[in-house]
Amino acid sequence: DGGITQSPKYLFRKEGQNVTLSCEQNLNHDAMYWYRQDPGQGLRLIYYSQIVNDFQKGDIAEGYSVSREKKESFPLTVTSAQKNPTAFYLCASSRLAGVKSFSDTQYFGPGTRLTVL
Amino acid sequence: GQSLEQPPEVTAVEGAIVQINCTYQTSGFYGLSWYQQHDGGAPTFLSYNALDGLEETGRFSSFLSRSDSYGYLLLQELQMKDSASYFCAVKGGGSQGNLIFGKGTKLSVKP
Numbered sequence: 001d002g003g004i005t006q007s008p009k010y011l012f013r014k015e016g017q018n019v020t021l022s023c024e025q026n027l028n029h030d031a032m033y034w035y036r037q038d039p040g041q042g043l044r045l046i047y048y049s050q051i052v053n054d055f056q057k058g059d060i061a062e063g064y065s066v067s068r069e070k071k072e073s074f075p076l077t078v079t080s081a082q083k084n085p086t087a088f089y090l091c092a093s094s095r096l097a098g099v100k101s102f103s104d105t106q107y108f109g110p111g112t113r114l115t116v117l
Numbered sequence: 118g119q120s121l122e123q124p125p126e127v128t129a130v131e132g133a134i135v136q137i138n139c140t141y142q143t144s145g146f147y148g149l150s151w152y153q154q155h156d157g158g159a160p161t162f163l164s165y166n167a168l169d170g171l172e173e174t175g176r177f178s179s180f181l182s183r184s185d186s187y188g189y190l191l192l193q194e195l196q197m198k199d200s201a202s203y204f205c206a207v208k209g210g211g212s213q214g215n216l217i218f219g220k221g222t223k224l225s226v227k228p
Contacts, residue, residue, distance in 0.1 A: 033215055040125075042204055042218035043160070058215060090159060105150075106216060108159035 003027065004109035006091050011114045013078070013085070021076045021112045023091035032074035033092040033106065036060060043090060049074055078114065086116045119143045121205055121219035128225045129195055137190045137222045139205035147208035149181050149188045150216065155201045163190070163203075192224070200226045 004025040013019045025032065031050050035043035045058030049068040063082025068074050074093075078085045089112045094104040121141045129135040141149065148167040152160040166172055166181035166188060178191040192199055202223045206216040 035218075040220075042121075042220040043216075044218075045215050048215045105162040105165070106160075108161070110159050 004091060004093055004107055006089075006109035006112050008112060009110065011112055013114060013116050015116055016080045018077055018079045019114065021078065021089055021091075021114070023074045023076065023109055025072055025074075025091075025093045025107075025109075027093055027095075027107065028071070029093035029095050029107070030071070031094045031096070031104075032068070033094075034058075034064075034066065034074070034076045035090045035092065037088040037090060037111075046076065046089075085114055088113050119207065119217045121207065121217065123203075123205055123219040123222045125220070126223045126225070128227065130227050131195055131197060133195050134191065134193045135195060135224065137192075137203050137205075137224070139188050139190075139219055141186050141188075141205070141207050141219075143186075143207050143217070146183065149179070150206045151177075151179055151190045152204045152206060152218075153201050154204065154221070160204060195226050197226050197228070200224060 007022045033048040034046040036046055037043050044060050046064050047055055047058055047066045049055035052068055052071050055066050055068050063079055065077045091109040092106040094106045096104050123139050148165055150165045151163040153163050154160040164179040166179050169183055171178055171180045176193045181188040202221040204218045204221045206218045
C-alpha cells in the first residue's frame with residue numbers, strides 16, 4: 001500500500017534534548033512538508049521541500065531543522081532551541097512541486113505527538 | 118499577508134445539513150481546498166475549488182466565489198461520523214506549493 005508513515009507515534013523528550021521525527025513516503029511525490037498543530041489550532045508550516053537536497057523555511061522554522069537526502073524521506077529535528085516544542089507534528093507530501101501544484105492534494109501521515117517533560 | 122477565517126464551532130443533528138464558511142485573504146489565488154480531521158488523526162482531503170461555483174462529491178459539496186474571497190463546505194444528511202474538524206486551505210503565494218490553513222471548524226453532530 002502506498003502512503004506516508006511517521007514514527008514514532010508518541011515521543012517524550014527532556015528539556016535540552018534534540019529529537020528527530022521520521023517521515024517516509026512511497027508515493028513517489030516530489031514535495032514534502034512538515035506542519036505543527038497545537039490544540040484547537042490549524043496547521044502551521046515548519047519546512048517544506050520540493051526536490052531532493054533542497055528545502056525552504058516555512059512560517060515557524062526557528063528551532064527546527066530538516067534534511068532531504070532521499071526523495072522518499074524528510075526527517076525533522078526538533079532542537080533544544082525550540083522554546084515550546086510540545087505539539088502534534090504532521091508530515092505531508094504532494095505529487096507536484098512549486099507553481100505546478102495548483103490543485104495537488106496533500107497526503108498526510110498519521111502524525112507524531114511530541115511531549116516535552 | 119495571507120489569512121483565512123472560519124467559525125470555530127458548529128453543532129447540528131443527525132440527518133441535517135450544515136454549512137461551514139471560509140473567507141480568505143491571499144496574494145495570488147490558486148484554489149480553495151477543504152480537509153477533514155478527526156480527533157487525534159491526520160487531515161484528509163475532501164475537495165478543491167479553483168473556479169467559481171459548486172463542486173459536489175457525494176454528501177459533501179464545496180462552493181467558491183473568487184470575487185467575494187469566500188467559500189463554503191456543505192455537508193448533507195449528517196452522520197455521527199462527520200463529527201470532526203474541517204479546515205479550509207489556500208496555496209501559498211509565489212513558487213510555494215505549501216498550504217495555508219484556517220484554524221478549523223469543529224463540527225459536533227448530535228443524535
